[in-house]
Amino acid sequence: MTDTDFAARADEELLARLDNGVLWLTINRAQSGNAIPFYVRDRLIEHFKGAHADVAVRAVVLTAAGDRHFCTGADLAVRPDPKPQPEGAPDMIAGTAIQTMRAGFQQLMSVMQDCEKPIIAAVNGTAAGGGAMLVLAADLVIAAENARLIQVFVRRGLVPDGGAAYLLPRLVGLHKAKELMFFGDDLSAADAERIGIVNKVVPADQLQGTAKEWAERLASGPTKAIGWSKRLLHDALTLDREAFLREEGTYVELISHTLDSKEGVAAFMERRPTEFKGW
Numbered sequence: 001m002t003d004t005d006f007a008a009r010a011d012e013e014l015l016a017r018l019d020n021g022v023l024w025l026t027i028n029r030a031q032s033g034n035a036i037p038f039y040v041r042d043r044l045i046e047h048f049k050g051a052h053a054d055v056a057v058r059a060v061v062l063t064a065a066g067d068r069h070f071c072t073g074a075d076l077a078v079r080p081d082p083k084p085q086p087e088g089a090p091d092m093i094a095g096t097a098i099q100t101m102r103a104g105f106q107q108l109m110s111v112m113q114d115c116e117k118p119i120i121a122a123v124n125g126t127a128a129g130g131g132a133m134l135v136l137a138a139d140l141v142i143a144a145e146n147a148r149l150i151q152v153f154v155r156r157g158l159v160p161d162g163g164a165a166y167l168l169p170r171l172v173g174l175h176k177a178k179e180l181m182f183f184g185d186d187l188s189a190a191d192a193e194r195i196g197i198v199n200k201v202v203p204a205d206q207l208q209g210t211a212k213e214w215a216e217r218l219a220s221g222p223t224k225a226i227g228w229s230k231r232l233l234h235d236a237l238t239l240d241r242e243a244f245l246r247e248e249g250t251y252v253e254l255i256s257h258t259l260d261s262k263e264g265v266a267a268f269m270e271r272r273p274t275e276f277k278g279w
Contacts, residue, residue, distance in 0.1 A: 006039040007039070010039045010040055010042070011043075012028065013027070013037075013039075014027060014028065014036075014043045014047075016047060018057065020216055020219060021057065021058040021059065021219030021220070021278070022057075022058070022060070022061060022212070022216060023057045023061070023117075024060075024061050024063070025047055025061065025063070026063050027040065027062075027070075027071055028064075029064075029075075030064070030066030030069065032072075033069040033072035033126075034065065034066070034069045034071045034125075034131070035072045035073055035074060035075035036071060036073075037078035038074075038078065038079065038080055038104070039078075040075075041074070041104060045107055045108050045111050048060070048108075048111040048115045048119075049111055049115075051115055052111075052115045055278060055279060057117055058117060058219035058220075058223045058278050059118050059120065059215045059218040059219040060119045060215075061212075062119060062120070062134060063121070063122035063123075063124060063207075063208070063211065064124055066125065067146070068125045068126065069124075069125040069131075070123045070124050070125050070127040070135070071127055071128075071134055072127075072129065073128055073131050073152070074129070101162075104162075105133060105162030105163070106161070106162060108133075108137075109133055109136075109162055109163035109166075109167070112134075112137040112138065116223075116224075116228075116231075117223065117227060118139045118140065118218045118226055118227075119140075120141070120211055120215055121134060121142070122142050122210075123135055123142065124144050124207055125144065125147055125148075126147065126148045126150065128149075129151075129152045129162075130161075132151060133163060133164045133167070135149060136163075136164060136167035136168060136171060137167060140199050140214065141198045141199050142199060142200045142201075142210050142211050143198045143202075143207075144189065144202065144203070144204040145189055145190075145201055145202070146189070146204055147188075147189040147198075147201075148186045148188060148189070149186075149187040149189075149197065150186050150187065151168070151181045151187075152184055153181070154181060154182060154183065154184040155184045165177070165181065168180065171195075171196055171197055172195045172197060176195060189201045220276060221276055222258070222261070222264060222276045222278075223260070223276070223278035224254075224255060224258050224260060224278070225261070228254070228255060231247075231251070232244075232251060258279060260276045260277060260278065
């Protein structure tokens with residue numbers, strides 16, 4: 001298949017629409033467990049990068065078609081055509097696998113974490129492997145009652161990838177992360193909420209409505225304040241105190257120059273509702 005063919009399939013298998021400031025991304029491969037091939041993964045990366053810079057996007061919802069699977073990871077049955085190799089070159093050159101991972105799910109996790117706009121995962125079913133990584137990388141998670149999260153790598157004799165081992169202990173603590181990754185057991189939506197992976201569990205027929213309510217509330221908020229708060233929260237886990245306080249001071253100074261900051265103060269003084277614009 002050509003790059004054009006893959007691009008057309010990406011548009012069919014990852015639906016995107018902008019509605020009331022919310023970018024809705026829907027993995028549309030229910031017949032394949034919503035596993036994502038490389039071209040859908042790459043399109044997700046493009047959308048998250050675009051959302052970061054697009055002032056029209058003020059929140060993102062990531063969800064999937066059907067009621068059984070959110071995402072069961074990478075679809076390894078679909079691969080790009082191999083590029084021509086010099087004569088005598090081995091099938092696998094040292095470093096190729098690392099480069100592939102860096103450009104794949106590792107990059108997808110990173111762009112989700114770096115996106116200035118808040119990302120909600122609306123988990124409609126099983127999230128396994130790379131699909132569980134999408135849940136961990138989101139900012140807020142709403143799950144249907146039937147949803148399950150599975151750190152499936154150990155079942156296949158594999159080491160976790162896509163940054164899952166980086167994200168999971170930051171959410172649930174080191175010992176719980178080891179339990180989930182060493183055993184690979186199914187984690188119910190209710191248990192995922194109890195240990196802090198999921199923010200809210202709802203009946204399946206309320207999932208989209210709840211995600212819409214949360215996303216539109218975020219989209220009507222002070223976008224820069226939310227985005228820079230996201231950055232501060234992430235960096236608080238890795239920076240030492242002095243470095244963090246310097247970064248905090250930078251964002252406090254920057255936010256004071258936004259129109260939304262001025263609107264927030266004016267609305268408080270005038271005792272009226274705020275009307276944030278996102279800049």
